Amino acid sequence: MHIGVLITHVRAEEKLLLTALRDQGVDLDVLPDRDLLFDLSAGPEQLSSAGRAWQDYDLVLERCVSTSRGLFTLAVLDSWGVRTLNSYRTAAICADKARCSLAFADAGLPQPRTLLSFEARTTLGAIESLGYPAVLKPVTGSWGRLLARVNDADAAEALIEHRQTLGSYNHHVYYSQEMVDKPGRDIRAFVIGERTVCAIYRTSPHWITNTARGGVASNCPVTPELDDLCQRAAAAVGGGLLAIDVLETGDGRLLLNEINHTMEFRNSSAPTGVDIPAEVAAFVLAQASVPV
Amino acid sequence: MSGTVCPECDAALEIPADVMENELIACLDCGSELEVIALDPVQLELAPEVEEDWGE
Numbered sequence: 001m002h003i004g005v006l007i008t009h010v011r012a013e014e015k016l017l018l019t020a021l022r023d024q025g026v027d028l029d030v031l032p033d034r035d036l037l038f039d040l041s042a043g044p045e046q047l048s049s050a051g052r053a054w055q056d057y058d059l060v061l062e063r064c065v066s067t068s069r070g071l072f073t074l075a076v077l078d079s080w081g082v083r084t085l086n087s088y089r090t091a092a093i094c095a096d097k098a099r100c101s102l103a104f105a106d107a108g109l110p111q112p113r114t115l116l117s118f119e120a121r122t123t124l125g126a127i128e129s130l131g132y133p134a135v136l137k138p139v140t141g142s143w144g145r146l147l148a149r150v151n152d153a154d155a156a157e158a159l160i161e162h163r164q165t166l167g168s169y170n171h172h173v174y175y176s177q178e179m180v181d182k183p184g185r186d187i188r189a190f191v192i193g194e195r196t197v198c199a200i201y202r203t204s205p206h207w208i209t210n211t212a213r214g215g216v217a218s219n220c221p222v223t224p225e226l227d228d229l230c231q232r233a234a235a236a237v238g239g240g241l242l243a244i245d246v247l248e249t250g251d252g253r254l255l256l257n258e259i260n261h262t263m264e265f266r267n268s269s270a271p272t273g274v275d276i277p278a279e280v281a282a283f284v285l286a287q288a289s290v291p292v
Numbered sequence: 293m294s295g296t297v298c299p300e301c302d303a304a305l306e307i308p309a310d311v312m313e314n315e316l317i318a319c320l321d322c323g324s325e326l327e328v329i330a331l332d333p334v335q336l337e338l339a340p341e342v343e344e345d346w347g348e
Contacts, residue, residue, distance in 0.1 A: 007314060008346075009314045009315070009316055009327055009339065009340075010312045010313070010314045010315040010316065010328075011315075011316055015312060015315060018312065019310075030312075030313070030314070032314055065346045065347070065348075066343065066345055066346055067345040067346070067347060068345045140344075140345060141344075141347065142346065142347020142348050143346075143347050143348070145344075145347070243348065260347075260348040261348075262347075262348050263348055264348045
């Protein structure tokens with residue numbers, strides 16, 4: 001069995017995953033995205049940077065921290081019929097907050113009210129209709145980067161002007177969302193295949209609770225309600241290896257926030273007691289063994 | 293463990309025995325994020341800056 005692992009570099013997560021896969025006796029090729037070169041007019045017989053034909057991989061695990069490099073690579077491999085985790089479809093939906101919201105809506109899943117617009121005038125109207133405070137997010141982004149809590153109309157006008165003036169075209173797409181008055185925490189649930197293997201609370205005095213921004217991880221019980229919501233959310237984006245962010249409302253409802261397709265978990269095995277890299281490695285091996 | 297120096301501040305660094313190529317490590321003296329670009333012998337470079345599309 002030959003497994004390729006796409007990386008940008010080796011962070012704590014990739015080191016844990018590579019170790020877990022090697023512990024299972026897997027023949028691994030680590031494939032840095034900086035070395036990738038694809039001839040799009042040819043096919044999967046061409047060689048990876050490890051010297052192996054792409055078509056000879058039983059599975060390629062995408063762990064690029066660079067979203068764009070990961071997505072383009074998955075698009076190529078998908079076109080060539082090379083099996084990947086996650087799939088190109090799943091990654092493309094999860095990498096785009098607007099597409100992810102649409103997938104939730106198509107599946108009838110609960111989420112904060114979310115509006116999409118392209119001009120200053122319509123965006124101001126969108127935020128007004130959501131009420132203050134509202135949340136403005138880039139459609140592509142992670143680690144809580146460039147999230148804005150919009151407290152009033154003055155702030156909304158300033159944010160939009162800055163994005164129009166200073167931002168690339170990506171920032172001229174406005175994803176505005178109802179602010180959920182969460183209880184100082186959100187939930188990050190880890191879905192591997194058809195199992196919600198564990199979940200954490202991410203607690204912070206700041207309204208952004210990402211662990212990358214200082215949120216503290218603690219165990220969150222996987223209740224039947226949380227499990228059901230996460231399974232349906234995972235199915236809505238095509239399934240795979242997913243970290244699902246869930247918000248709790250003041251009246252006890254669960255709302256889907258977003259799904260991450262190259263999940264980080266370095267802070268989550270200890271509080272949950274679940275060996276997440278071992279779970280991922282076992283799933284990778286099982287998927288790689290499925291006849292094509 | 294093996295030793296090398298930080299390419300940014302020249303401080304001595306202890307490199308774990310299980311270090312991997314392309315692994316990110318931190319210099320405890322200057323706080324720089326470094327990337328292991330070769331293993332035998334260990335060579336370090338400053339890690340690339342975070343880009344806008346980086347994340348999970």
